[in-house]
Amino acid sequence: MQYDVVIAGAGPVGLFLSCELAQAGCSVLVLEQAGSPDSPLKRLPFGLRGLNAPTLEALDRRGLLDAVVATQVLRPDKGPPPPGTAHWLAQSRPLGGHFAGIPFALEDVDSGRWPRRLPTPVPDQMAVALQSLEAVLAERAIALGVRIVRGCAVLAVSPDEAGMAIETSGAPVHGRWLVGCDGARSTVRKQSGFVFAGSPPEFTGHTLQVELADPTVLTPGRQFTEHGMCNFNPPGTLALADFDGGAGHRTPLDLRTAQALLRRVSGREATITALHLATTWTDAARQATAYRSGRVLLAGDAAHMHSPLGGQGLNLGIGDAMNLGWKLAAVVRGQAADSLLDSYQAERHPIGARVLDWSRAQVALMRPGPGSRALAAVVADLAATRDGATYLAERLWGVAQPALFDGDHPWVGRSVPDVRLADGRRMGELLRAGKGLLLGLDSGVSLGPIIDHVSRSFPCVMSAARGALGLGAVLVRPDGIVAWACDAGGDASGLESSLERWFGVRR
Structure with a gap:
């Protein structure tokens, strides 16, 4: 069977895009390498994700926000966040977020400085578990007629007269269009010849779930050391940044090597008695120089990768899907020429580049050495001011993004205000x-x-x-x-x- 669009990857970006396309009348197949949507890396605490204002607006505009709100991590009726969840979420003073671990207070943010961000019931930020978000999106996709095939990896892709022939670990499939939402190591991107340019990693990030003989040996929260950074969320969740040039990425850790790593990075004689879960990542920052090649497009981490510092990756990917979905659907339906897709690259690529630089700036503050610590102290002082907190919130929450394109009116190229009309609808x-x-x-x-x-x-x-x-x-x-x-x-x-x-x- 030929589909209008085949999407590689059933993460939030691929699922959201599939909903956009199916709602517009396209036939959509989603291929996912993992056999099950369930994963400990998607559950709390590892699966904690922050949603910003544009993402929450997108969910609201598609009627998905209420279902996502019901899953959010921080709610009065749910009590405190689960053990091991990010340390800053449990602070008594409400915080608006952080930049390279430097927090800023919610009460210092002056939302009056965003004239185009009108009062709305849609929040500016929200914490959710990745698995819960994916479940909401998958349910909507299936209801719209999207076919999701799990345990089916994309192996090779090639263009033909009718679109794209796709070889998988199961049966071959065909789509008029193919979208790679298959992550930073995207097979679709590699098979289609996209250039993935950027900067190499400076550190390896290790996220660990452990049992410690004496948790009091480690200080809760984020501590910078001569080898990197140790973020300890009791009783046993650790995030370590080892400035090794990325050498430790994807290197399996056993209990002995994990303990040696922890002691070296933290500078403390901590003893790990059990290692339950470990994953690695780096701060490599790369972006596809083009988001489209013929009938192949990229979105999410397949189009841009960076460190998870500040939690911008998921939001960036949902923005890609919201921008691309209606355009690709219009092309598929014959309502628009292929040239409409040029605006996807023009509008989203600069935003991706801006986020990559935001990530690089945080890495600069995390580097071991007196220069970085001195610079971090200056940024901490700025974050404690009203101007500094408002600027950081503006960037992290995405509430004042630049216009996507120029026009003759100040509102052109910007997100439409959530006005309430005379008939009562928003x-x-x-x-x-x-x-x-x-x-x-x-x-x-x-x-x-x-x-x-x-x-x-x-x-x-x-x-x-x-x-x-x-x-x-x-x-x-x-x-x-x-x-x-x-x-x-x-x-x-x-x-x-x-x-x-x-x-x-x-x-």
Whole structure:
């Protein structure tokens, strides 16, 4: 059977993308190498993930947020976080996040400095378990008709006249389009000849679940040492950064070697009595120079890899999927030319590069040596100020991202505000169907003929917003990005070109 789109990888990015495509009417097959979605690395504490504002907006705009909220780690009715969960989450003073382990206080963040981030019921950040998030997305994907095949690895890919032939560890499959969401070691990326450029690792990160003879030998929280960093979350969760140039990555650890590693990095005579789980990672920062090659596209870690410091990777990948899904679906359905996919690269590649540099900056603060410790002390002082905390929150929470593209109006290229319309609905609710919207917010603006034309392909809502945004009309892409806007009392100049550019609609 030929599918419209085959996705390699059933992680959150692949699953979210599959939902976007299936909701738009595409036939979708998801291939996942792992035989089961269950993994101790996806459960707490190793599976802890932070979701930022754009990700939470995306989930809200697709009607998935309530299900994800029900799984969140920190909720009053759930009590304190489970043992071993990140140490900073259990602090008595609410924290907004951290940069290279340097925390900033939630109360120091001035959200009034983000004029385009309007009050909304959608939170700015949330902690979830990776396995719980994947379960929510998989349930939605299956309900939409997505076929998920687990225990099936992609071995080789090759283009043909009809699309992409895909050799797997099971039966061969065929797709008109192929998207690699198969992680940093992506087979799809390697098989398709993408260039993965960037910087090599400086350290190996080790995450361990252990039993200690005497946990009091180690200090809870993050400690920097002459060999790297030791982050201890009692009773037995450890994150170690060993500045070995990445030499220890994927090297199996037994109890003896794990204890030697812990003692060397921590500088303490800690004794491990049992080693239950261990995984490694590095701070290598690489990005595909292109996100598309013919009928093959990349998203998530397959397109960009970096250290997990600051928890930006998952959010970056969901942003890729939200941006790509409606565009690829429009191309598959014949509503748009292939050139629409060029905007995926143009819009998402700079964001990925920015996150990679954010990761590199944190590594610079973590390096052993007096220079890094002095620089970290300066950053800690800045993080304790209102300006510093607000800046860090802005970057970590993703609440003030630059415009994706230029336009004649300040809102163009930015996430549409979650206004509440006169009929009581929020903007996020209007985007649940995954389609574009043309909204006239001022009855004095005459857009009738164009709206009638667009409504045959895309839903159109005419209503009045509560508030003082001053908008007369707004065209919103399916991913919630403003494609065109005019002020109250303005005219519709530029609307036709925006309709054609993003939706292939000609008057």
